[in-house]
Amino acid sequence: MLEQEFFQHLTDGVVIMDKQRIIQEMNPAAVRLTGWHIGDQAPYCTFCQKRDIQSGEQRCLLMGHNPPPYFESEMPTMYGETIPVSFSTTDLSGAPDEEGKTVLMLRDLSQKKKEDEIRMAKLLARQTIEAQETERKRIALELHDGVGQSLFSVSMALQVLASQTEPSTASFITGTLPVLQDAMQEVKRLSADLRPPALDMLGLNAALTSLIRRIEQHFPLTVTLHSNVDSDTRFTPQLELNVYRIIQEALHNIAKHAHSPEAVVEVVYDLEANMLTVTITDHGTGFDTEMVHRKGGLGLRHMTERTLLLDGTIRVLSVPDGGTTIHISIPCDNKETLYADN
Known part of the structure; x- marks a missing residue:
């Protein structure tokens, strides 16, 4: 009874089949995974379907001589698809009705x-x-x-x-x-x-101040920076450089496309939550975010890639003629971002 209950509640699929690969028994996990039924002939995995075999050799790699303890391939299902799984087999022995039966273990690798x-x-x-x-x-x-x-x-x-x-x-x-x-x-x-030389030498805040000064010299745009990141707070070069590039990309987009006279950049480090948040806001022409995503706008894509690289999240809120807000949150509790004199 205990063995049967264990069999039923295993998270890995278990298939018991005879020498002709006719399925004799399956646990619920195997049924959900493959859609096979008792009495079906278990198909071969995609590797065994295609591999070259010698005369008299078993088509199934795991049922031949000196089989590996397990291997990974893809298995056809009754749902009309193949799924990545790891396989292992063992022969049943003991009771007369178990002779010649094989237990096939399936683990979903999707x-x-x-x-x-x-x-x-x-x-x-x-x-x-x-x-x-x-x-x-x-x-x-x-x-x-x-x-x-x-x-x-x-x-x-x-x-x-x-x-x-x-x-x-x-x-x-x-x-x-x-x-x-x-x-x-x-x-x-x-x-x-x-x-930016200031980024390596003086940190994120100094580099952003220098960036804003250069942008204001070359574009009719006034940028206000609000930041609680002081000169003693340093993050990893990976984080500082990518956050700098994200803000640089956003401000250049505003200066070139938004027709906004001003922009606001907020950089806040929450020491307790160990989270860095960046918000860039303008009151320009805005844009249709869905259309930009469909067209694959490079600026937004680059900002997203750099944010995801740091395990962060990015939200872009914009409507035509309603301005744009970009909000980014980046955790500072992993080796990619934490570099602490905090």
């Missing part, structure tokens, strides 16, 4: 497969973003140390040349210097956008 796919997607996203950031850092250094220094050298040379030449030529040279200065400032801005 959830594990989904988790593996999510894990691989996050790993791919992380590696892609890390490669992008590495390349951005390299280009930023090239701009600063290469192009920037070259432009500075040219500027100095022109100033020396202007002091040693005739007035008309000197006036022409001097007139080109502001253009050169603008180019130097643009290189400096591009370098900072690619890899």
Whole structure:
């Protein structure tokens, strides 16, 4: 009685079949998993269906000589689909009516497969973003140390040349210097956008302050920052960089597309909950969020990817002519985000 109750309540599927693979008995978990019935012939898994066998060899890998203790494949079901499962078998022995019967154990791997796919997607996203950031850092250094220094050298040379030449030529040279200065400032801005030096040295708040200053210099947009993250509060480089990029992307979208005169950025670290929340709000033209999702807007997609990379959540609230609010919550209790002088 106890054995039968145990058999009925096992979460793994149990199928008892004879030498011809005719099902003699099944537990409820096996019925739910496969949809098979007692009296059916158990199908072979997709691996065994396709594998090459020798004359006289069993088609089922687990019922041949020296079978593995278990293996993973996909099993056809009565629902017209195949499901990922792990298999193991054992031969029944003892009572005469058990001779020649085999117990097939089935464990559903669907959830594990989904988790593996999510894990691989996050790993791919992380590696892609890390490669992008590495390349951005390299280009930023090239701009600063290469192009920037070259432009500075040219500027100095022109100033020396202007002091040693005739007035008309000197006036022409001097007139080109502001253009050169603008180019130097643009290189400096591009370098900072690619890899903000303040982020590594001073932290998230200082980097955001610098970002807002650059945006206000180049766009007709006033940005107000409210933050309780002080200079002594540091998170992992992974979190700080991705949160910075999310806010940078959001503010650039507002500046270029929202037609909003102002935006508000709120960054709040809840020490008790160990949670970082970011809210970016504008009062611009807004947009249809469903349409943007369908079209696969790159800006929103990149923000979402970076948020999910940190196990966070993102909500975008927007309506045409009603402004936009982006709300992000990121837990700071895992190795990807916690770096504590809090």
